[in-house]
Amino acid sequence: MEQIFDAIVQAITLQALGMVALGVFAGITVGAIPGLTSVMAIAVLVPFSFFMTPINGIPFLLGIHKGALFGGSIPAILINTPGTAAAAATTLDGYPLAQKGEAKSAIQMALYSSTLGDTFSDIVLILAAFPLAAVALLFGPTEFFALMVLGLTIISAVTGSSVLKGLLSMLIGILIGLVGQDIISGSERFTFGIANIADSVGIVPMLIGLFAISEVLIQSEKKIVELANPPESSHLKGGRSLKWIELFQAKWAILRSSCIGTAIGAIPGTGAAIATFISYALAKRSSKRPEEYGKGSYEGVAAAEASNSAVAGADLIPTLTFGIPGSASAAILMGAFMAQGLRPGPELFEEQASTMYGIFALLLVGNPIMLLQGKLLTGLFARLVTIRKSVLVPIILLLCVVGGFIYQNNIEDVKLALFFGICGYGLRKLKFPLAPLVIAFILTETAEESMKQALLLSDGDYFVFLTKMAGGFPVSGFLILLSVFLLGMAIWKKPWAEAE
């Protein structure tokens, strides 16, 4: 116990704190620019970490990871474009809030929820990494498929007023998700020989197109006179500060979402996007005011942001305990750990315990640092909504084009983004909700693979999804039954909601 205390005290030097702060700042900036991903930033800065001590280098990179998951919410709220795929759910309520002139309080809610969610998962990482990793390992193809099915049922929570259009949107999302290479057979499907989508459709260009470029097109319809005037809400100077009562009311949503984010983040192969949507949907179901969701609910923003930041800490669990990264950022982080001589596996916590505890301490300290930086930057960001649309919209378009290119250094992605922009415009004009499309797209790849793998393993027995035991518990069966239950509840409640 004393050893841990010593290690922590030794680690918290001014220099190390400075590196964390720098990392968090870089992360927020990178997250806030659509097209720039934290993967990219971490990858570029990793070689620098090779020459720093582990205590300085690793927390620096971890700070970027943290900051980016909050930073992604900023464009999601301000211009309806998720800065990272993980922030996709934040657009659902964040953007309506910004349009009502409450951008500042929305970003603050995102900041507080992100910090709380991240702190929660960091604590879980420190205290329960191994037990949690053991549970995560129970997830094989059968269980993954069941989890994806659960994910698909939550789509019903975000369909908006027309269930039919929501379902159609979901089907389109599934169709797009099927585009690309099938790893079971190796053949390319629906790619029309286009090299860029031979693997799968890129999520970042798709999000940039569907959300931001479509918004640009929609705004362009308005008369130039209307756009050249300052927006009606500009007198609010970006909005007011978040009231404590609003944060307090969202406490259950934040807690629940942090748990879900941590749990899903600990399972390698599921991403932040899945965690956020599931948390959002469950928050809506359990909320006292579900009708606000989609129109500007602070709870909705809180649920989405707490969840995606919780994934940040939880990501490290499978990465450090058995060396299989849960995401692309985690993969690079793992490389950085290894370059410092910190090899993932049981030995990490035995032989190099003091270094690890020092790193964990700095990981936790990163949260209040992010809170501080966020508070200072929020006012600045929120003011962006006071810019006249006639200036803002072209800038957004430029950001989209640059962002689409920077993502993979590939001009084809810009074309892809433009294509989705036009599709998104069409869908929105026809009043189709975009969220079901995005969720279905994200889930389809894993769902399809897992289903096929599970059936290969069970020799074609479909009942395996209900009967397979994992760790003495029918995990897959439980998730499937939960999905059926939730779906049933949604269908039963729907006629009620339609009456509004």
Add this chain to the structure above:
Amino acid sequence: MYKSKVFIYLSTLVLAVLFTLVGSADAKYPNKPIKVILATGAGGSHDMHCRAVASVIHEHLGQPFLCTVRGGGGGKIGMTALKRSKPDGYTIALGSGSHFAIAPHARNMGFDPKTDFIPFFQVNYAPFLLVVRSEKPWKNLQDLLDDAKKRPGKISISSNGAWGSSHLGILQMMRAKNVKFKHVPFRGGGKAWQAMWGGHVDAGWANVTTGGTLSRVKRGQLRLLATASEERMKEFGKKYPTFRELGVDYIYKSWRVFMAPKGTPNDRIEVLKTALHKASKSKTLKKLIKRFGESLAPLSGPALRKAYDSEIDFYGNLFKKMGYKKKK
């Protein structure tokens, strides 16, 4: 308003012209950073190796390496980008065996590895290992094969994708020993390993770094059945047999080799080669690679070219013997 618009347009034009002139003057090579394409995608051992080399190369070359991730399409996107880039020595790639030696036989990748690229420096390689969890009943490869004969199609082995490097290993075992395994493909080696470690499939593949396999074998958590190398691996004290020893003609060495597009001038390649050889003697680089659990194996020149070509031919023959029809 009018005046300032003209001014802005004119100055932009002048600046643009100036920018294009900068850097084209042919001073001594290299006079600007070298772009290194990573067709494998972000993270992963390839990425790490590239960045490790990039962190020391500046001292030996005078210019840095910029590792640029261009993943996707099983290497198609990155490698075709290399093929189409200007062969002036400022764009190279860190190639992977599965991209240049295996994938082109499996489907139309849009390039011919023998004619479109010039491999000039091998950093190292990491042979594939067939591993099982230590609770499993098979003590060695023969046990596994015997069991497979008794229960055809029941023992599951994961791979990193259909017609990829580890799938070929499974196919070779089945052909050479006349047994049937249940092949379960995953998206990438990491996921495939995870399925094995979690007990969802019976056996899986790894290299020494995947999931900390080296230390897990040493600690007895994983059992190594065979290695896909030419000789017994010294990392394991030469205790474990190779596939070839056991009668299965399967090698996969997961190469990491720097490649240039065809047409790159020879003298520039020599400059890069010399710098890389010097870098591979650097203590810093050796230490970094060692921390990944691997070691450097620098190779260049005719020996490298020969190994490269024979690798491509080896897999070409493998696919032919299996009667595989190339898609598209």
